[in-house]
Amino acid sequence: MRAEQVAAFLQHKMPDASEIEVSQLSRIPGGASRETWSCDATWREGKARAGRGLIFRRDPEASLLETERDVEFRVYQALQGTGVPVPEMFWLETDPKWLERPFFVMARLPGEASPQQLVASAFNGHLDTIAQQKVDVLARIHGLDWQALGLDFLGAPGPDDCARREIDRWQAIMREQALEPQPALELALAWLRAHQPVAQRVSIVHADYRTGNFLVEGDRITGVLDWEMVHLGDPMEDVAWVCLRSWRWAGDARVGGLLTREEFYRRYEAAGGPPVDAEGVRFWEVLGNLKLATIFLTGARSFCEGRSKDAVFAFTARLNPDIEAEILRLIA
Amino acid sequence: MRPNGQEVLRGVQSALATYILPEVQTAYARTELMAMLALLGMTAEEWDGAAQRLVDDNTALRALARRAADVVDDEALVSDLRALAGQHETSVRISELSSANAALREALSRLAPLLEGAEAPALRDLRAALIEHLRADAEAASRHLMGPRADG
Numbered sequence: 001m002r003a004e005q006v007a008a009f010l011q012h013k014m015p016d017a018s019e020i021e022v023s024q025l026s027r028i029p030g031g032a033s034r035e036t037w038s039c040d041a042t043w044r045e046g047k048a049r050a051g052r053g054l055i056f057r058r059d060p061e062a063s064l065l066e067t068e069r070d071v072e073f074r075v076y077q078a079l080q081g082t083g084v085p086v087p088e089m090f091w092l093e094t095d096p097k098w099l100e101r102p103f104f105v106m107a108r109l110p111g112e113a114s115p116q117q118l119v120a121s122a123f124n125g126h127l128d129t130i131a132q133q134k135v136d137v138l139a140r141i142h143g144l145d146w147q148a149l150g151l152d153f154l155g156a157p158g159p160d161d162c163a164r165r166e167i168d169r170w171q172a173i174m175r176e177q178a179l180e181p182q183p184a185l186e187l188a189l190a191w192l193r194a195h196q197p198v199a200q201r202v203s204i205v206h207a208d209y210r211t212g213n214f215l216v217e218g219d220r221i222t223g224v225l226d227w228e229m230v231h232l233g234d235p236m237e238d239v240a241w242v243c244l245r246s247w248r249w250a251g252d253a254r255v256g257g258l259l260t261r262e263e264f265y266r267r268y269e270a271a272g273g274p275p276v277d278a279e280g281v282r283f284w285e286v287l288g289n290l291k292l293a294t295i296f297l298t299g300a301r302s303f304c305e306g307r308s309k310d311a312v313f314a315f316t317a318r319l320n321p322d323i324e325a326e327i328l329r330l331i332a
Numbered sequence: 333m334r335p336n337g338q339e340v341l342r343g344v345q346s347a348l349a350t351y352i353l354p355e356v357q358t359a360y361a362r363t364e365l366m367a368m369l370a371l372l373g374m375t376a377e378e379w380d381g382a383a384q385r386l387v388d389d390n391t392a393l394r395a396l397a398r399r400a401a402d403v404v405d406d407e408a409l410v411s412d413l414r415a416l417a418g419q420h421e422t423s424v425r426i427s428e429l430s431s432a433n434a435a436l437r438e439a440l441s442r443l444a445p446l447l448e449g450a451e452a453p454a455l456r457d458l459r460a461a462l463i464e465h466l467r468a469d470a471e472a473a474s475r476h477l478m479g480p481r482a483d484g
Binding site for chain 2: 029030182183187190311315318
């Protein structure tokens with residue numbers, strides 16, 4: 001992606017603007033299914049000079065996960081003004097003539113997302129405040145009226161069908177993407193089919209809600225990002241995802257590197273989330289680990305087939321034995 | 333020949349970290365390079381023990397296949413398990429050991445729906461033994477590559 005391409009696109013979208021300048025264009029690490037690019041854009045509007053920081057989320061050549069960009073874009077739009085901090089959305093563009101591949105553009109929010117940096121700095125003394133906001137935002141997401149927000153298009157399962165739908169989805173992806181037989185994951189699938197919980201309510205499920213997918217500035221969360229796997233389902237799916245061992249960035253048992261599991265459950269319920277069902281969370285934790293392993297298997301295939309040159313895909317595949325060990329512990 | 337494969341990988345890892353990494357400015361390129369450095373270290377770590385690890389795993393999986401063939405009630409699967417259980421290594425090439433390993437893991441994967449929720453003690457014990465082996469193997473691989481975990 002080049003600054004001239006970005007400037008040409010902005011000129012197309014803002015025909016009244018002149019002297020458009022794009023600077024500090026750089027790719028940001030991370031993102032399971034889309035490239036993330038940041039830049040500063042300035043332009044002239046009449047006699048005044050205007051500008052803002054922009055984020056471009058562009059379809060990759062190959063990804064860890066195939067997701068629908070318009071779903072993510074529409075959900076970001078629907079969440080404006082709900083109290084869930086999300087960036088303002090500008091444009092969804094599918095014509096490849098601008099940046100080779102489809103993309104969408106949103107406002108760049110202030111803050112740091114890297115979990116390693118956040119935990120290393122212990123959130124600059126605001127750890128407990130950030131932990132509370134993380135819990136509050138999750139409970140808020142789960143309390144939103146998705147019908148009123150126009151999110152019916154995501155497809156609502158019945159409370160007794162949330163689990164089956166996700167098992168089917170991830171089983172299909174796993175079997176399609178795995179380059180080698182996966183007995184641990186097959187054992188997990190058999191266990192999941194036999195232990196499906198019934199959801200207490202059907203809610204918006206972020207599906208990748210964890211330390212690392214929200215921005216922190218000072219003592220506040222400024223934005224919740226990476227909604228590419230969002231769907232309607234069992235809120236316990238997000239509760240369990242928060243608890244996955246892979247996100248224990250502090251190197252101890254605190255979930256997300258922030259607070260104990262028991263404290264997380266207590267605060268989540270106090271914030272208005274549905275009662276935490278420990279067995280339900282166990283189910284979703286097994287499914288979450290299966291999903292994470294599957295995402296990494298997808299990256300491994302892209303890497304081995306040469307569709308991606310991203311070394312991170314090879315690296316994350318090496319995390320799978322640890323995830324398998326956790327799955328087998330949970331289903332033993 | 334010296335430097336051997338492990339020494340070459342470690343040497344390249346060290347050279348990249350010493351001379352190239354400090355020159356790389358953008359966050360994305362640095363992340364990629366850090367992943368490459370980690371991969372070189374992991375591959376070097378695997379290099380010496382890779383064949384032995386596969387030989388050991390294949391031996392354990394054949395024992396599980398033999399045991400499963402005696403207790404599972406699925407004619408086609410039993411036939412495959414018996415055939416696999418009776419095989420022996422004919423080469424220590426990683427590709428051939430891996431191929432045998434994949435065949436064993438594929439057959440044992442087919443056991444999963446038969447073992448889940450089974451009442452018969454022999455099947456329950458088989459499920460526990462399969463999980464125990466796969467978990468021990470996964471933990472060993474993880475510890476080997478990533479070091480011990482302290483997060484419970």
